[in-house]
Amino acid sequence: MWRTILLSAAALALAVFALEWLEYRFWARTIGIEAFIAIVGAACIALGIWLGVRLTRQAPPAPFQRNDAALASLGITPREYDVLLAMTAGDGNKAMARTLGVSPNTVKTHIARLFDKLDVSSRVQALERARLLRLIPGTGDAQGDMADSRPHPDG
Amino acid sequence: MWRTILLSAAALALAVFALEWLEYRFWARTIGIEAFIAIVGAACIALGIWLGVRLTRQAPPAPFQRNDAALASLGITPREYDVLLAMTAGDGNKAMARTLGVSPNTVKTHIARLFDKLDVSSRVQALERARLLRLIPGTGDAQGDMADSRPHPDG
DNA sequence: CGCCCGATCACCCATTGGGGTGACGACGGG
DNA sequence: CCCGTCGTCACCCCAATGGGTGATCGGGCG
Numbered sequence: 001m002w003r004t005i006l007l008s009a010a011a012l013a014l015a016v017f018a019l020e021w022l023e024y025r026f027w028a029r030t031i032g033i034e035a036f037i038a039i040v041g042a043a044c045i046a047l048g049i050w051l052g053v054r055l056t057r058q059a060p061p062a063p064f065q066r067n068d069a070a071l072a073s074l075g076i077t078p079r080e081y082d083v084l085l086a087m088t089a090g091d092g093n094k095a096m097a098r099t100l101g102v103s104p105n106t107v108k109t110h111i112a113r114l115f116d117k118l119d120v121s122s123r124v125q126a127l128e129r130a131r132l133l134r135l136i137p138g139t140g141d142a143q144g145d146m147a148d149s150r151p152h153p154d155g
Numbered sequence: 156m157w158r159t160i161l162l163s164a165a166a167l168a169l170a171v172f173a174l175e176w177l178e179y180r181f182w183a184r185t186i187g188i189e190a191f192i193a194i195v196g197a198a199c200i201a202l203g204i205w206l207g208v209r210l211t212r213q214a215p216p217a218p219f220q221r222n223d224a225a226l227a228s229l230g231i232t233p234r235e236y237d238v239l240l241a242m243t244a245g246d247g248n249k250a251m252a253r254t255l256g257v258s259p260n261t262v263k264t265h266i267a268r269l270f271d272k273l274d275v276s277s278r279v280q281a282l283e284r285a286r287l288l289r290l291i292p293g294t295g296d297a298q299g300d301m302a303d304s305r306p307h308p309d310g
Numbered sequence: 311c312g313c314c315c316g317a318t319c320a321c322c323c324a325t326t327g328g329g330g331t332g333a334c335g336a337c338g339g340g
Numbered sequence: 341c342c343c344g345t346c347g348t349c350a351c352c353c354c355a356a357t358g359g360g361t362g363a364t365c366g367g368g369c370g
Contacts (some may be wrong), residue, residue: 045200046204048207051203052204052206055208056208074162086190089279090279102347102348109347111327120245122328123278125245126245164314257318258320277358314367314369319365320364324357327356332349334348337346338343338344340342
């Protein structure tokens with residue numbers, strides 16, 4: 001960001017020297033000093049727009065940053081957080097246990113603790129609350145032709 | 156958007172006339188023509204940056220618009236959609252039945268049909284897919300001090 | 311009119327999920 | 341050293357869920 005600003009300053013200085021190179025006096029006499037300044041102004045405005053666009057398009061695709069404060073505030077342990085992430089896949093306890101390399105009973109225990117700490121009583125509620133607290137990323141970014149990939153053969 | 160561009164053109168024209176008003180000749184003789192042009196260029200760059208920033212920040216607050224195409228493509232009926240929305244609350248079938256004013260068995264049937272049409276096998280997966288297809292709004296917009304509202308009295 | 315479809319409800323059944331309790335090894339701080 | 345915490349696992353219990361089948365009723369359409 002600041003790099004871009006410094007770049008703009010450098011570009012401005014360059015433009016001043018470019019004036020000499022362009023022999024502005026010649027152009028000023030040929031097309032008039034006002035027109036010359038107007039052209040310079042237009043060029044600078046274009047440069048500014050480019051800079052402005054460049055400066056503002058950085059944050060939008062925020063890659064999601066976890067709310068560690070809430071995580072600590074709720075006393076959610078790292079392992080419980082792993083289970084929470086695994087829960088987002090919508091799989092059953094058995095599948096989660098396999099992916100985490102533990103017993104289904106352990107997964108159940110972690111989920112029970114999560115429910116207690118998140119103050120909920122179902123997986124859906126837990127995920128909703130976790131998303132609300134920015135513990136896990138929100139879904140639904142990629143889209144497109146998927147809607148047509150299953151033209152509903154049944155009723 | 157185009158309004159802004161037209162505004163910029165008007166601003167440029169105004170600037171040209173402003174040159175006269177500023178008696179650029181006086182300033183040009185006082186501080187040198189290069190410096191004067193540089194100042195004008197800087198002002199124009201600032202204007203351009205402002206324009207660029209203004210041009211690029213408009214869309215973000217998209218209030219979510221339902222993907223009726225996908226809805227129809229999957230053959231999801233209005234009632235089934237109601238059930239889908241009720242499912243987002245994370246309540247059980249009994250509670251959903253109460254809010255929808257039908258029998259729990261009916262809710263079960265609708266959910267089974269939804270699972271079939273969405274090609275999933277659990278509530279979490281159904282909601283994830285529904286969000287992916289923009290059938291229901293994504294959660295997690297409002298946030299703030301909620302993270303501190305439960306300073307984890309337990310372990 | 312007869313048919314199909316959406317909506318509603320009922321029933322059965324096996325699996326899963328939620329809730330509770332107990333236990334054990336490891337690790338770190340008082 | 342002892343205690344608390346974390347991670348792991350086991351067991352029980354019961355309600356909820358997922359899956360399947362069948363039935364009724366009303367409305368739209370050929």
